[in-house]
Amino acid sequence: MDIVFRDVEHRYQINTPFEKRALYDIHVDIRSGSYVAVIGHTGSGKSTLLQHFNGLLQPTKGTAHLGDYTIVAGKKEKQLKPLRKKVGIVFQFPEHQLFEETVEKDICFGPMNFGMSEQEAKARVGEWLALVGLPEEVRHKSPFALSGGQMRRVAIAGVLAMEPEVLVLDEPTAGLDPRGRKEMMDMFANLQRQKKMTIVLVTHSMEEAARYADDIIIMHRGTIVRRGTPEQIFRNVDDLIHLGLDVPETVLFQRAIEQKFGIQFPEPCLTIEDVERSLQTLFTRVKRI
Amino acid sequence: MNGMIIGKYVPGDSLIHRLDPRTKLLLMFIYVFIVFLANNGWTYGILTLFTCLLLFLSRIPFSFMMRGLKPVLWVIVFTFFLHVLLTKEGHIVFQWLGIEVYDKAIQQGAFISLRFLLLIVVTTLLTLTTTPIEVTDGMESLLSPLKKWNVPVHELALMMSISLRFIPTLMEETEKIMKAQTARGVDFSSGPLQERMKAMTALLVPLFISAFKRAEELAVAMEVRGYRGSQNRTKWRELTWGRIDTAFMLFIGLLAIALWLLRS
Ligand SMILES: Nc1ncnc2c1ncn2[C@@H]1O[C@H](COP(=O)(O)OP(=O)(O)O)[C@@H](O)[C@H]1O
Ligand SMILES: [Mg+2]
Numbered sequence: 001m002d003i004v005f006r007d008v009e010h011r012y013q014i015n016t017p018f019e020k021r022a023l024y025d026i027h028v029d030i031r032s033g034s035y036v037a038v039i040g041h042t043g044s045g046k047s048t049l050l051q052h053f054n055g056l057l058q059p060t061k062g063t064a065h066l067g068d069y070t071i072v073a074g075k076k077e078k079q080l081k082p083l084r085k086k087v088g089i090v091f092q093f094p095e096h097q098l099f100e101e102t103v104e105k106d107i108c109f110g111p112m113n114f115g116m117s118e119q120e121a122k123a124r125v126g127e128w129l130a131l132v133g134l135p136e137e138v139r140h141k142s143p144f145a146l147s148g149g150q151m152r153r154v155a156i157a158g159v160l161a162m163e164p165e166v167l168v169l170d171e172p173t174a175g176l177d178p179r180g181r182k183e184m185m186d187m188f189a190n191l192q193r194q195k196k197m198t199i200v201l202v203t204h205s206m207e208e209a210a211r212y213a214d215d216i217i218i219m220h221r222g223t224i225v226r227r228g229t230p231e232q233i234f235r236n237v238d239d240l241i242h243l244g245l246d247v248p249e250t251v252l253f254q255r256a257i258e259q260k261f262g263i264q265f266p267e268p269c270l271t272i273e274d275v276e277r278s279l280q281t282l283f284t285r286v287k288r289i
Numbered sequence: 290m291n292g293m294i295i296g297k298y299v300p301g302d303s304l305i306h307r308l309d310p311r312t313k314l315l316l317m318f319i320y321v322f323i324v325f326l327a328n329n330g331w332t333y334g335i336l337t338l339f340t341c342l343l344l345f346l347s348r349i350p351f352s353f354m355m356r357g358l359k360p361v362l363w364v365i366v367f368t369f370f371l372h373v374l375l376t377k378e379g380h381i382v383f384q385w386l387g388i389e390v391y392d393k394a395i396q397q398g399a400f401i402s403l404r405f406l407l408l409i410v411v412t413t414l415l416t417l418t419t420t421p422i423e424v425t426d427g428m429e430s431l432l433s434p435l436k437k438w439n440v441p442v443h444e445l446a447l448m449m450s451i452s453l454r455f456i457p458t459l460m461e462e463t464e465k466i467m468k469a470q471t472a473r474g475v476d477f478s479s480g481p482l483q484e485r486m487k488a489m490t491a492l493l494v495p496l497f498i499s500a501f502k503r504a505e506e507l508a509v510a511m512e513v514r515g516y517r518g519s520q521n522r523t524k525w526r527e528l529t530w531g532r533i534d535t536a537f538m539l540f541i542g543l544l545a546i547a548l549w550l551l552r553s
C-alpha cells in the first residue's frame with residue numbers, strides 16, 4: 001500500500017491557547033515495499049507524522065492518501081479499523097502497552113481484535129515468538145516477569161502478529177544494548193525482504209538509517225527538509241551538521257582524512273565496511289604511485 | 290482528553306494571574322459560601338456580574354472557558370430539568386401529557402443551575418490562573434496555624450503538589466496508551482459492553498503499572514537524598530501580599546454584605 005501526503009499540516013489542540021503547529025508543508029511519497037528512515041531532532045515532528053499513517057491523528061490541513069483511504073482535513077473519517085490492520089505501529093517504548101497475564105495472550109490481543117479466531121492466533125504464537133527471537137518457554141510467563149529487552153520483543157511480536165502491510169517503528173531500538181539493536185534491525189530488514197513489508201523507521205541513529213534504509217527523510221522543526229538515498233544525504237555533511245544532526249562516525253572520519261590529505265573518497269562511507277573498502281582502494285593506489 | 294481544562298494552567302500576566310495565591314484561595318472559599326446567599330434575581334445578577342468581571346480581568350478567552358465547560362454542561366441541564374419536573378410550587382405555566390410545570394419550578398431550576406455554573410467557572414478560573422506550586426504554597430501558608438496542633442501541614446501540601454504535578458503526566462500517559470491500543474485494534478468509543486471492559490483493562494493495567502513505578506522511583510529518589518521538607522526549610526519564592534490583594538479581599542467582603550442585604 002502506497003502512502004502519499006499532500007500539503008499536510010497538523011496542529012495539536014487547535015483553537016485553544018495551547019495550539020501548537022507540529023507539522024506543516026508535508027509532501028511525501030512512500031512506495032509499497034520500500035524501507036524509509038525518518039531522522040530529525042527531538043521535537044521535529046517525527047512521531048506526529050507517524051501517527052498520521054494509520055489515522056490516529058488526522059491532518060488539520062491537506063490530504064493523506066493511505067492505500068484505499070483518502071483522509072481530507074476537516075472531514076472526520078469513521079471506519080478506520082481496516083486501515084489500522086494494514087498499518088502496524090510500534091510506538092516508542094512499546095513495552096508500556098503490555099497488559100495481559102501471559103505473553104501468549106498479549107500477542108494474540110491484536111490479531112483477535114482484527115477478527116482472527118482464538119485457536120488460530122494461539123496456534124501461531126510460536127511463529128511470532130520465533131520471529132522476534134524469543135524462546136518458546138516465555139509463552140506462558142507473565143510479560144512483567146521478563147527483562148526489559150524481552151518485553152520490548154513481546155510488544156513488537158504483538159504488532160507483527162497483526163500481519164500489517166506497513167510496519168511503522170518509532171525508535172524501536174532506543175535503550176537496547178548494541179547486540180539487541182543489531183538483532184532487531186536485522187529482523188526488520190528481513191521482514192521487508194521476505195514478507196515485502198513496507199517499513200518506516202524513526203531513529204536517532206544515522207548509522208542505522210544509513211545501513212538499512214533505501215530512502216532517508218530528514219525532518220526539522222515540523223517539516224521535511226531533505227529526502228534522498230543514504231548516498232545523496234550523506235554527500236553533504238556540513239548541511240547535516242548545520243541541521244543539528246549526529247553525523248555517523250564513519251562519515252566524520254572520512255571527512256577528516258579527506259581534509260588532512262587533500263584527497264576525495266570515491267563514495268560516502270556509511271559503514272565500517274565502506275571505510276575499510278575505501279581505505280584499501282586508496283592504499284593500493286598510493287602503493288602504485 | 291484535550292477538551293478538559295479544569296486543572297490546567299494558562300500562562301499569563303493578567304491582574305488575576307498576579308494576585309497572591311492566598312488571596313485567590315480565600316476568594317474562592319468565600320465565594321463558595323456566599324453563592325448560597327443568593328436567592329433572587331438581584332443577588333444572582335450581582336454574582337454573575339462579579340464572576341464575569343473576574344473572567345474579564347483574567348484575560349482567559351470566553352470561548353475557551355465555554356469549551357472547557359462542555360463536559361459538565363449536561364449535568365447542569367439535567368439539574369435544571371430535575372427541578373422543573375419535581376418542584377410543585379407557584380402557578381402552573383403549562384401542562385403536557387400529564388406533566389405540570391410550575392413557574393417557581395422553572396425559576397428554581399434556573400437559579401440552581403446558574404449557581405452550579407458559577408461555582409465551576411470560579412474554581413476553574415483559580416486553576417487556570419494559578420500554577421500548582423502557587424496553590425500549594427498558598428495552602429501551606431493558610432493552614433500553617435494548624436501546625437500548633439501537630440497537623441503535618443507541610444507533608445499534606447507536598448502530597449497535594451505531587452498529585453497536581455502528576456495529573457498532566459497521567460493524562461499524557463493515558464493518551465499514549467490509548468493510542469497504542471487503538472493501533473492494536475481496540476475501539477474505546479463504541480462496541481458491546483464486554484469489548485469495552487476489555488478495552489478498559491488494556492488501558493488501566495499499563496496506566497496503573499506506570500503510576501506505581503513512578504511513585505516508587507520518586508519515593509526512592511527522595512529517600513536517598515534524605516528529604517526532610519518540613520524542617521528549617523526556606524523558600525525560593527516567598528509569597529508577598531500586595532495592595533491589590535487587600536483591595537480584592539475588601540471587594541469580596543462588600544459583595545458578601547451586598548448579597549446579605551439584597552437577598553429575600
Ligand atoms: N499530544 C500533544 N499535544 C501537544 N503537543 C504535542 C503533542 N505531542 C507532541 N507535541 C508537540 O509537537 C512537536 C513534535 O513532537 P513529536 O512529533 O513528538 O516530535 P519527535 O517525535 O520528532 O520528537 C513537539 O514540539 C511536541 O511538543
Ligand atoms: Mg518521538
